Amino acid sequence: MSRRKLIVAANRGPVSYDRSVAGERIVRRGGGGLVTALGSLVAHHDVTWIASAMTDEDRMVAAERADAAFDETARDGSPYRLRFVTSDPAAYDWYYNVIANPTLWFLQHYMWGLPYGPDLDLGLHTAWFNGYLPVNQAFADAAVAELEREPDAAVFFHDYHLYLAPKLVRARCPDALTAHFVHIPWPQSDYWHVLPEHLRRDVHEGLLANDVVGFHTLRWQRNFLHSCEEILGAEVDAATSTVHHDGRTTHVSFHPIGIDPSEFDELKNTPAVLEEERLIVSRRPELLVVRVDRTDPSKNIVRGFRAFALFLDLHPDMQGRVTMLALLDPSRQDVPEYSEYLAAVQREARTVNDRYQRDGWMPVDLQVADNFAQSIAAYKQYDALLVNAVFDGLNLVSKEAPLLNGRDGVLVLSENTGAHEELSEWAVTVNPFDVYGQAQAIHTALTMAPEERRARLEATRDHVRRNDIAAWIAAQLDDLDRVGARVST
């Protein structure tokens, strides 16, 4: 693989800065699957990463560099350049806490109860034009500045924060090679009608300003092709997965993201993980149903508890023998829909325990905390892993956990996760709305014959190891090569 010049544009950067109690600048790494995923990109290519300045210290760093790019080093020592985009705090709040989360996130996961929400009042219009648009403009300005320095670099946009930026770049750099990967589901055209016409057109036209638009699955790719047709009247060639609009051609691909198996192989036996595992083992009953999620309404945690209660009801012999261990990372608690959902999760866990709990057995063990080591330990200890998301772009838990599991645990997987396209053959499929079906699936998973459980787990692992993050990055670069060649000829 030849070394390339790449400009990555993503809201979150690979590092963020903070200040220690002693007043010294410190660097925080990690945070988010995307940063991990793109780590190996940094190792093998010349990468300039454009990201939002999120902390006060990020803003200080940006100001010291006069908003220009500067040199940083990745965890493995690889050098890369980092460039912060600094936004007015009110604009950033509108962009992040009004438009990206919850509006676009809710829309793309089909989460609105449409008779009641959303209310696109003056606040939303203001947030779009004074928040989402200017932050996207600032990202576009930064990308254009980097392209002026390195005209041969390709720009790689990420996710739903930056739908408007590609068209703003295209207007000034008509020949730039750009790709955009959407990490969340793409809903069908009717649901895009939640946005007023000019906004839903702007989203689609923004993406189509790229040479490549990528999704995790065939399903989201097909939905995007259809919605380009329905919303823009664009010309779609399904056979070649291309969209022709406004005199340009965009290639629409799908490549499910993978994980870095070596990262998890290393994590597995770290002292922190072993200590958490010891705690889990000391508390666990005979069987353990595990779920690991952010407390996001798309994750379907409440129905998971209801399904577990129904399973206990239908199979009284299981009472006292199984616990559902729910490890939940509190998420976006400055968005009211998320606070409400966390309350609903806590209330449902309480309801199940009030009904079934008895001396020496807690049916639902709910842990709301950001504890990565505990999650890794739980990956090793599950007999059934419940991933029942309402909708999910991919779902990495369903790939990470089987890699580490030591009990021939069975994956119970929602048909609305992206990972279902890859893993359904070896999982027990559930409809996320079907509480009764999920209760049956938990029972199926926990009573499956040992040899079948083992065979399914091994097949899943094989798939996850073969289709790793390196394969995903290679696929992204192949897409760029293909359209780059087409553009040059």
Added chain:
Amino acid sequence: MSRRKLIVAANRGPVSYDRSVAGERIVRRGGGGLVTALGSLVAHHDVTWIASAMTDEDRMVAAERADAAFDETARDGSPYRLRFVTSDPAAYDWYYNVIANPTLWFLQHYMWGLPYGPDLDLGLHTAWFNGYLPVNQAFADAAVAELEREPDAAVFFHDYHLYLAPKLVRARCPDALTAHFVHIPWPQSDYWHVLPEHLRRDVHEGLLANDVVGFHTLRWQRNFLHSCEEILGAEVDAATSTVHHDGRTTHVSFHPIGIDPSEFDELKNTPAVLEEERLIVSRRPELLVVRVDRTDPSKNIVRGFRAFALFLDLHPDMQGRVTMLALLDPSRQDVPEYSEYLAAVQREARTVNDRYQRDGWMPVDLQVADNFAQSIAAYKQYDALLVNAVFDGLNLVSKEAPLLNGRDGVLVLSENTGAHEELSEWAVTVNPFDVYGQAQAIHTALTMAPEERRARLEATRDHVRRNDIAAWIAAQLDDLDRVGARVST
């Protein structure tokens, strides 16, 4: 048009029976747009109508006839045959109050807030297999019995109550000519995933057992073609609007339903309507925004009030000069989602009035009652008519009201109503989620130049008169002729 033999299968019949205080059997006519719509079918063809027995007296009538068909006469004196399907009350409750409303109705109007609803627990599975299926089976049995009597008759199924019946008829009468008209929106395939796989397949396979499936609009027709492809893997020929599945071919058409202008011409000057109109005139301020709806969450009444408040806020000169008259027919109050929605409607009206009301002027005049004469009177009196439904299969108010309006009133119409495909050219289009956009649209409508208002209203009326109910029925019969000819060759 030649006289035909037709078997109409619809949940609601053209009449229902009751018992007077004196103990005598009385006949109640009307109830529902479908019955009105099919009135002229009865006038010109040999119709046998299969309907659910709904009242105790209906059950008595059915029992007296040993569940066989009997002779009745329509309002205009035309003879037809009526056959009641009598269901076990628990089965009917599951069929009607659990599956049809709210499950299918909510699903087909995109109304679920998916993180919270629906819960497809044991109750739903029970309701499907012990309610929706047996009631559909009973309708199929009745249709088969009528087909045995008249093998040349065509069967015309209606709406979301009867998705399973056509396949049950087809199994026993493989050569019967059948059509099915769906009067509500057809959502896209992702949203059908709210139903577990075997249920969503049953819905699609049930409909595809017909020779013709009809919708109001191109949009719902296209959604159906796509969902047959996505959910059943059926072969779709978009050019001919046909679906090939399971060795059969189904023609999928769209014909927006019309109204009977003569009915409204007569109603306009009845004493009851004139009295209601006098009351409205005596109370009205300079300008009147009218909405006429059932209290259904799909009708978007709460956002309508919010938009009106925002309009008053943005245009203080309009305060005191405009009232929003909301005439709401209470609907399905035995379904909790509907009771909750009515409360939300009342609360929002109160909020707006608490904020703006002053001596001599009530901003929102909310009337919750089943008062048809009042609605007709309001049709004559509006300056702007607000139809902002979240989703609506067609929406007849947007056709009825312009026919009678005497003030060159302007139609403000949601882009998600079926009628928008026909009337958008002469309406002010709104996005139903965009409260700010609706506030602007109300202002646009109320301040439009008189000659433009008149031209738009006249064009709308022309369209409604030309595309009346007779044209719709002719189109249905043409579809049957076309597929009948194809089947015979």
